[in-house]
Amino acid sequence: xxxxxxxxxxxxxxxxxxxxxxxxxxxxxxxxxxxxxxxxxxxxxxxxxxxxxxxxxxxxxxxxxxxxxxxxxxxxxxxxxxxxxxxxxxxxxxxxxxxxxxxxxxxxxxxxxxxxxxxxxxxxxxxxxxxxxxxxxxxxxxxxxxxxxxxxxxxxxxxxxxxxxxxxxxxxxxxxxxxxxxxxxxxxxxxxxxxxxxxxxxxxxxxxxxxxxxxxxxxxxxxxxxxxxxxxxxxxxxxxxxxxxxxxxxxxxxxxxxxxxxxxxxxxxxxxxxxxxxxxxxxxxxxxxxxxxxxxxxxxxxxxxxxxxxxxxxxxxxxxxxxxxxxxxxxxxxxxxxxxxxxxxxxxxxxxxxxxxxxxxxxxxxxxxxxxxxxxxxxxxxxxxxxxxxxxxxxxxxxxxxxxxxxxxxxxxxxxxxxxxxxxxxxxxxxxxxxxxxxxxxxxxxxxxxxxxxxxxxxxxxxxxxxxxxxxxxxxxxxxxxxxxxxxxxxxxx
Amino acid sequence: xxxxxxxxxxxxxxxxxxxxxxxxxxxxxxxxxxxxxxxxxxxxxxxxxxxxxxxxxxxxxxxxxxxxxxxxxxxxxxxxxxxxxxxxxxxxxxxxxxxxxxxxxxxxxxxxxxxxxxxxxxxxxxxxxxxxxxxxxxxxxxxxxxxxxxxxxxxxxxxxxxxxxxxxxxxxxxxxxxxxxxxxxxxxxxxxxxxxxxxxxxxxxxxxxxxxxxxxxxxxxxxxxxxxxxxxxxxxxxxxxxxxxxxxxxxxxxxxxxxxxxxxxxxxxxxxxxxxxxxxxxxxxxxxxxxxxxxxxxxxxxxxxxxxxxxxxxxxxxxxxxxxxxxxxxxxxxxxxxxxxxxxxxxxxxxxxxxxxxxxxxxxxxxxxxxxxxxxxxxxxxxxxxxxxxxxxxxxxxxxxxxxxxxxxxxxxxxxxxxxxxxxxxxxxxxxxxxxxxxx
Numbered sequence: 001x002x003x004x005x006x007x008x009x010x011x012x013x014x015x016x017x018x019x020x021x022x023x024x025x026x027x028x029x030x031x032x033x034x035x036x037x038x039x040x041x042x043x044x045x046x047x048x049x050x051x052x053x054x055x056x057x058x059x060x061x062x063x064x065x066x067x068x069x070x071x072x073x074x075x076x077x078x079x080x081x082x083x084x085x086x087x088x089x090x091x092x093x094x095x096x097x098x099x100x101x102x103x104x105x106x107x108x109x110x111x112x113x114x115x116x117x118x119x120x121x122x123x124x125x126x127x128x129x130x131x132x133x134x135x136x137x138x139x140x141x142x143x144x145x146x147x148x149x150x151x152x153x154x155x156x157x158x159x160x161x162x163x164x165x166x167x168x169x170x171x172x173x174x175x176x177x178x179x180x181x182x183x184x185x186x187x188x189x190x191x192x193x194x195x196x197x198x199x200x201x202x203x204x205x206x207x208x209x210x211x212x213x214x215x216x217x218x219x220x221x222x223x224x225x226x227x228x229x230x231x232x233x234x235x236x237x238x239x240x241x242x243x244x245x246x247x248x249x250x251x252x253x254x255x256x257x258x259x260x261x262x263x264x265x266x267x268x269x270x271x272x273x274x275x276x277x278x279x280x281x282x283x284x285x286x287x288x289x290x291x292x293x294x295x296x297x298x299x300x301x302x303x304x305x306x307x308x309x310x311x312x313x314x315x316x317x318x319x320x321x322x323x324x325x326x327x328x329x330x331x332x333x334x335x336x337x338x339x340x341x342x343x344x345x346x347x348x349x350x351x352x353x354x355x356x357x358x359x360x361x362x363x364x365x366x367x368x369x370x371x372x373x374x375x376x377x378x379x380x381x382x383x384x385x386x387x388x389x390x391x392x393x394x395x396x397x398x399x400x401x402x403x404x405x406x407x408x409x410x411x412x413x414x415x416x417x418x419x420x421x422x423x424x425x426x427x428x429x430x431x432x433x434x435x436x437x438x439x440x441x442x443x444x445x446x447x448x449x450x451x452x453x454x455x456x457x458x459x460x461x462x463x464x465x466x467x468x469x470x471x472x473x474x475x476x477x478x479x480x481x482x483x484x485x486x487x488x489x490x491x492x493x494x
Numbered sequence: 495x496x497x498x499x500x501x502x503x504x505x506x507x508x509x510x511x512x513x514x515x516x517x518x519x520x521x522x523x524x525x526x527x528x529x530x531x532x533x534x535x536x537x538x539x540x541x542x543x544x545x546x547x548x549x550x551x552x553x554x555x556x557x558x559x560x561x562x563x564x565x566x567x568x569x570x571x572x573x574x575x576x577x578x579x580x581x582x583x584x585x586x587x588x589x590x591x592x593x594x595x596x597x598x599x600x601x602x603x604x605x606x607x608x609x610x611x612x613x614x615x616x617x618x619x620x621x622x623x624x625x626x627x628x629x630x631x632x633x634x635x636x637x638x639x640x641x642x643x644x645x646x647x648x649x650x651x652x653x654x655x656x657x658x659x660x661x662x663x664x665x666x667x668x669x670x671x672x673x674x675x676x677x678x679x680x681x682x683x684x685x686x687x688x689x690x691x692x693x694x695x696x697x698x699x700x701x702x703x704x705x706x707x708x709x710x711x712x713x714x715x716x717x718x719x720x721x722x723x724x725x726x727x728x729x730x731x732x733x734x735x736x737x738x739x740x741x742x743x744x745x746x747x748x749x750x751x752x753x754x755x756x757x758x759x760x761x762x763x764x765x766x767x768x769x770x771x772x773x774x775x776x777x778x779x780x781x782x783x784x785x786x787x788x789x790x791x792x793x794x795x796x797x798x799x800x801x802x803x804x805x806x807x808x809x810x811x812x813x814x815x816x817x818x819x820x821x822x823x824x825x826x827x828x829x830x831x832x833x834x835x836x837x838x839x840x841x842x843x844x845x846x847x848x849x850x851x852x853x854x855x856x857x858x859x860x861x862x863x864x865x866x867x868x869x870x871x872x873x874x875x876x877x878x879x880x881x882x883x884x885x886x887x888x889x890x891x892x893x894x895x896x897x898x899x900x901x902x903x904x905x906x907x908x909x910x911x912x913x914x915x916x917x918x919x920x921x922x923x924x925x926x927x928x929x930x931x932x933x934x
Contacts, residue, residue, distance in 0.1 A: 395518045413918045419534035430518040437514035
């Protein structure tokens with residue numbers, strides 16, 4: 001399918017080279033197709049463009065149903081899937097939900113690799129729901145029901161082609177990796193963007209373009225051959241790893257699988273990715289040759305704990321009982337189970353466990369819990385001491401009173417009576433002492449409780465990523481061109 | 495570990511508190527005064543009225559050691575105080591006697607005959623501006639707890655405003671079986687024989703009862719009964735006055751006329767107006783004959799040793815520099831030698847808080863052997879020694895040093911009755927002499 005579309009696109013863009021791309025493209029290489037084919041293709045494309053632009057004009061005038069018809073007419077001329085998408089949007093605006101659903105459905109059927117397939121499917125379901133809910137309602141209620149759908153707009157259409165086809169397309173710079181392979185048609189954000197096209201054995205080309213939603217943007221670049229450079233391909237067992245050539249300090253020049261030209265001579269290649277040990281390889285590039293360099297990465301033998309943040313700085317991180325760093329910090333940990341503790345003055349400790357795997361990158365989001373104030377405990381303690389002191393004082397006074405009474409009772413010259421007021425006085429001393437002792441114990445218990453009282457423990461949440469684990473399984477094919485011929489390049493991620 | 499430390503801390507605190515509680519047990523004071531020298535019986539209230547205490551005969555009980563009748567001169571009040579063999583005193587108030595028996599006023603005086611009949615003097619009866627006064631004869635029944643219930647028979651009344659019953663006494667005056675009562679009013683002496691007609695009051699111009707001291711509602715008129723003349727009957731001894739001088743007259747019963755005869759013997763003392771302010775009859779010198787003690791406040795007590803047939807002057811004069819010495823006197827029969835000691839109240843002593851001095855006259859000594867006072871005098875109200883006397887224990891409470899105790903002194907202060915179980919006696923041990931192991 002891709003190949004068919006590629007051929008189709010080639011036939012389309014062959015006509016538009018001179019008029020729609022930079023002059024350098026047409027000057028550098030002759031068109032690959034015959035004049036008759038170019039004329040046929042040019043006529044259909046021009047009609048499609050005219051219909052598209054007319055549809056966009058009607059759309060901006062809120063004549064959605066007519067706009068949708070024009071988008072479909074454009075699609076009849078040139079089967080670009082964006083036309084179907086735009087027709088569906090126009091139908092939706094015209095409240096023709098069933099037609100909108102049909103157009104969206106056709107869009108994802110035609111463009112099996114549509115990047116927004118998931119969103120379009122969700123849109124279809126939403127429209128079906130609106131359609132069902134509004135089945136028995138009046139038109140104005142349908143309008144109201146449609147208001148609940150998220151906003152949606154028509155797409156721009158960008159067509160990128162090259163000679164030879166199969167060139168890698170980069171957006172802005174190569175560090176982001178290959179964006180597409182020519183020929184490509186699709187939608188881009190309506191902002192200035194630099195296109196970089198690169199093919200083995202050809203000199204790379206760059207174009208600055210500005211996609212528009214009301215115009216079809218056609219880009220055709222004819223690449224010139226470069227026989228004095230060498231072509232390398234850097235592949236790895238880890239897709240998406242950063243590729244450095246000769247000077248690591250200037251940053252990565254691309255990601256695996258990486259392809260590009262290099263001056264002849266000795267070069268040093270580095271491949272690295274978080275979670276893997278960096279790998280290095282020295283290569284010799286011969287002019288006009290194409291070589292593939294496989295640099296496999298091994299996962300690191302440790303996990304990394306990113307502990308805390310600016311908000312939690314100052315805490316001491318203990319791993320397996322040993323202090324290792326002060327938050328925030330990154331700490332390498334051996335794979336296995338670890339006991340973690342974070343201590344900070346005035347805060348409750350965090351205690352927890354963490355299982356670390358090789359190449360795990362774990363983020364520890366810590367939340368401190370303040371320790372309760374001890375002022376109440378100190379107040380209780382002071383009261384307790386005062387009560388005990390009072391109890392001791394009153395007890396001593398009671399003892400003195402008792403001794404005095406006993407002494408006087410035995411001294412008959414004092415003629416102490418059975419109703420001696422000191423009896424009650426002594427009782428009151430002892431009762432007071434007992435009350436003080438009781439209150440002393442009570443307040444001491446309260447003080448103890450308040451001293452030992454802890455607040456809720458500090459908590460932490462962990463989020464672990466392992467960059468060595470693929471997030472999904474994807475298998476893709478892309479056309480490639482090598483000096484010895486053409487074919488399909490397969491890239492798989494599992 | 496943390497919980498262990500907490501537990502240990504709480505255990506420590508609990509132990510500390512337990513030690514504190516054990517060391518400061520208020521119950522330690524509950525019995526600390528059980529062996530205090532002086533037992534207090536409080537009739538309650540804040541009245542400044544005085545008590546009159548009449549010792550009652552011991553009853554045949556293994557637990558009651560002594561009893562006394564307690565009345566107050568500020569309100570109708572009748573109670574019995576019982577002392578158990580451990581010396582603990584319990585006051586049994588007889589509210590029935592106070593109300594249903596229609597005392598008609600406060601009891602100022604009381605006396606008990608040999609047969610146990612009690613005479614109560616109510617000089618304020620029936621109230622108003624000119625009360626006649628009345629005496630009532632009370633018979634008693636004793637409950638199991640030692641309290642006494644009274645059955646009252648109203649007796650004679652006096653003339654309006656004459657306050658019959660201001661003082662009463664008992665003895666064998668007529669020689670009739672059962673004994674007699676004598677009741678004083680402001681102006682008369684009324685003899686009340688055990689049965690039959692009550693004779694006319696003493697009508698003798700030569701007798702002028704001693705005027706009551708100022709300050710009291712009805713005052714106090716001294717009277718004593720005893721066989722001082724060596725005959726077979728008791729004589730009535732009255733404190734009187736003549737020409738502003740104190741006198742003491744001895745009145746006898748004339749069996750021929752059946753009335754009281756004019757005095758045949760008068761002691762003038764010749765010393766002061768206070769002579770005769772208080773009287774006491776007992777064998778003070780231990781010769782087997784009753785003797786007469788006469789209080790002559792402010793500073794003297796004179797002793798006339800019986801028989802008094804030929805006695806005109808006191809044989810012993812006790813003199814103490816004071817302003818009220820001798821206001822009240824009473825015998826203190828100890829029961830061991832047969833002699834009685836003499837208790838002399840001195841309300842002016844100790845800064846007018848009052849004290850009682852005890853004299854042993856067996857050797858004509860004029861120095862007090864002991865002094866009693868109110869240890870709580872700073873907080874108590876009333877004069878110490880307003881009423882004084884002795885309680886008979888008949889050996890139911892023993893003393894390791896003095897053998898079985900026959901009698902203990904008591905004195906009142908305001909509404910309180912103080913019983914002195916032990917006190918410092920010159921030349922004797924000051925250790926608590928009480929012994930509660932022996933019962934009778």
